[in-house]
Amino acid sequence: MQRTASAADFNAAQRFFRRASSLLWRRPRVAATVLLAPPMLWFVLIYLAALGILFLSAFWTVDDFTGEIVHQWTLINFETLATSETYRAIAGRTLGIAALVTLTDIVLAFPCAYFMARIAGPRLRATLFVVMLLPIWLSYVARVYAWRLILAHDGVLNWTLHQLGLPAADIGYTNTAMWLVFSYIWLPFMITPIYAAIERVPGSLFEASADLGAKGLRTFVKVTLPLVVPGIIAGSIFTFSLTMGDYITPILIGGPGSSFIGNVVYSNVGIANDIPFAAAFATIPAVVMVAYLFAARRLGAFEMM
Structure with missing residues (x-):
């Protein structure tokens, strides 16, 4: 049964x-x-x-005596952000370095992606992909520490310059060091979408441009670049947002005046226990990225992702 x-x-x-x-x-x-x-x-x-x-x-406050969150609506956190020169400088530094890293990676990634998509053979292309993606498989902190050893005052860079009889660069623990490290770390995230965009461009368009008498530069400006813009925007979403939201690299690579928004948010959550102010400061990158994503969507960047 x-x-x-x-x-x-x-x-x-x-x-x-x-x-x-x-x-x-x-x-x-x-x-x-x-x-x-x-x-x-x-x-x-x-x-x-x-x-x-x-x-x-972000519209709440913390009681200075008890440390408890006061659930009363107020704009005092946003007023502090708007009136404090320190917090305005931190926000400007975060957005400025994120934009600079994005532009740097665009300049570095475009020739690499073009070579991989249009010139390199299948074997070489596969090798380049492995070389490009290999750092991503390694620990993020390990890569940052490696750059710390390179850029430190007594690091590999200054030692090499000294052996060549050149003055020391002394860029360790500065905003310049953060720019270099961020540009290196996020470069694969820019190469990949640009490569995908270039690969989608039909080869017949390049042939037609050459038949019409256009030189290499004119073909790049009139044919290649307009068709690859969505891939560039897609890559910039990664590089810009990842740089803007980072707080580990400023701690390990940056100096005393290299704090990012993420560092302030972390210190207010874990040390000062001022969660409302941390939330108010965290809304800045959130609002910036929402506006950026809407603009990227209109440019067709999501088709490359």
């Missing part, structure tokens, strides 16, 4: 799944809804809800 009941249950389950499969096959919208419902629910409840709570807590 038990085996008969188990077989009946198995057959019933089979019939149920067949009917459900048939229903989903006839109605693709229902199938897409069932497939996307769990991740979308997670996205709304976990990700967007956390951002919403972060934004709301």
Whole structure:
């Protein structure tokens, strides 16, 4: 009797799944809804809800005596950010270095991506991809520490310059050092989308441009660059956002005046226990990235991602 009941249950389950499969096959919208419902629910409840709570807590304050959060609406945290020269300088440094790193990686990534997509053979292309992606597989902190040893006052760079009879660079623990390290760390994230964009450009367009008498520079400006702009914007989303949200490299590579927004947020959460002020400061990169993503979407960058 038990085996008969188990077989009946198995057959019933089979019939149920067949009917459900048939229903989903006839109605693709229902199938897409069932497939996307769990991740979308997670996205709304976990990700967007956390951002919403972060934004709301920015309008609260902390009691100086008890250290408890006071749930009263106020703009004092944003007023402090707007009136303090220190916090304005930190925000400007964060956005400025993030933009500079993005521009640097664009300049470095474009020739590399073009060579890989249009000139290198299959074997060389595969080798270059491995060389490009290999640093990503290593520890982020290990790579930053390696650059710390290179750029330190008694590091490899200054020792090499001394052996060549040149003056020391002395760029360790400065904003310049952070710019170099960030540009190195995030370069693969710029090369990959630009490579994908260049690879999608039909070779017939280059031939047509040459047949019409256009030289290399004119072909680059009129043909290549406009078609690769979405890939550049897609790569800039990674480099700009990752640089802007970092707080480890400023600690290990930067000097006393090299704090980023992330460092202030970390110190206010873990040390000062002023979560509302940390939330208010954290809204700056969030708002900047939302505006940047909307602009990138209009330029078709999401097609390269």
